Amino acid sequence: MARILVVDDEVGIRELLSEILYDEGHTVELAENAAEARAARMRMRPDLVLLDIWMPDTDGVTLLKEWGSQGLLDMPVVMMSGHATIDTAVEATRIGAVDFLEKPITLQRLLKTVSSGLARGRFTTPKTAAMTSAATPRPLDTSGVFKREEPPVIEPLPEVDQSLLGDISLDQPLRDARDAFERVYFEYHLANENHSMTKVSDKTGLERTHLYRKLKQLGIESRKRGS
Numbered sequence: 001m002a003r004i005l006v007v008d009d010e011v012g013i014r015e016l017l018s019e020i021l022y023d024e025g026h027t028v029e030l031a032e033n034a035a036e037a038r039a040a041r042m043r044m045r046p047d048l049v050l051l052d053i054w055m056p057d058t059d060g061v062t063l064l065k066e067w068g069s070q071g072l073l074d075m076p077v078v079m080m081s082g083h084a085t086i087d088t089a090v091e092a093t094r095i096g097a098v099d100f101l102e103k104p105i106t107l108q109r110l111l112k113t114v115s116s117g118l119a120r121g122r123f124t125t126p127k128t129a130a131m132t133s134a135a136t137p138r139p140l141d142t143s144g145v146f147k148r149e150e151p152p153v154i155e156p157l158p159e160v161d162q163s164l165l166g167d168i169s170l171d172q173p174l175r176d177a178r179d180a181f182e183r184v185y186f187e188y189h190l191a192n193e194n195h196s197m198t199k200v201s202d203k204t205g206l207e208r209t210h211l212y213r214k215l216k217q218l219g220i221e222s223r224k225r226g227s
Contacts, residue, residue, distance in 0.1 A: 001025040002047035002118050007037040007063075008080065009055045013103070017050060019210055020110060023217070025178055034058035041067065046075055048117045050101070053081035053088060061088065064095050076117040080105065183218045190220075 004026050006017045011032070018028045029046070031037040034057050040046070053060040060079055067073040079092045082103030089100045098120060099113050168180045186204070193199035201208045 001027065003027045003029070003044065004114070005029050005031065005037065005040050005046040005049045007031045007034075007049065007055070007060070008052040009033055010052075013052070013080075015207065015210065017105075017110070019213060020107065021114070022210070022214075024111065024114075025174065026114075034060075034063045037063060041072060048114060049075060049077045050114075051077055051079055051097075053079055053092070054083060061092050061095065064092060064097060068096050076120050078113055078117050179218060182214070183220065186215060186218060187220065 001024075004021055006014055006021070006028060007030075008014050008017070009032050014030045014032065018030055021028045029040050029044075031040050033055055037049075037051070041049075051060045051064065058066075060081075064073070064077060064079070067077075073096045076098045077096065078099045078101055079089065079097045080101045080103060081088070092100065098117050101109065101113055168177060168184070170177065172180075186200070189200045189203050193203065197208055197211060201211050204211065206214065
């Protein structure tokens with residue numbers, strides 16, 4: 001699954017996109033403005049960025065240009081807006097954005113765009129690729145001829161100890177296995193924190209609204225929980 005950075009000044013949009021992407025198995029980080037987006041980009045390189053165009057401090061197109069000029073635009077960026085013109089979308093694409101989402105964003109369109117963006121994988125600009133190639137020449141052997149690069153040795157994957165997984169089967173679809181794990185995970189924290197939603201929210205790093213929805217989705221909404 002992927003690490004996705006969502007940058008939008010509207011809390012409702014952030015929570016909605018976060019919930020959808022989290023349910024798809026992605027790790028989601030949220031930023032409400034360009035300053036938080038810069039900090040998040042410096043902490044880690046996301047696999048994809050969903051970037052709103054209209055923001056109060058620095059607009060998305062300006063931030064996109066900034067990342068490009070600093071050599072930080074090495075991940076797919078999808079622009080989002082409900083008021084952008086075609087010229088703005090074309091400009092963002094010229095700068096380096098891979099796609100554009102018009103608000104309100106439909107579920108099908110979001111998932112298709114995210115899937116398409118992630119399929120591009122890790123990429124570099126031609127300038128970066130040229131610099132990398134020039135900085136890392138192929139090694140020479142003693143006769144001055146380029147050495148033939150041997151393929152990397154691939155180690156076999158270790159066998160998984162099923163006893164460590166409890167009742168979670170690895171033979172089931174990923175979504176079912178993830179739900180089974182999350183059910184055990186949240187049951188553990190609920191019991192550990194005496195069903196205090198505030199404490200469980202802090203422990204798991206989920207906002208309370210998202211936490212309630214997740215518990216309901218996992219079928220444990222009927223349990224008695226304190227606040």
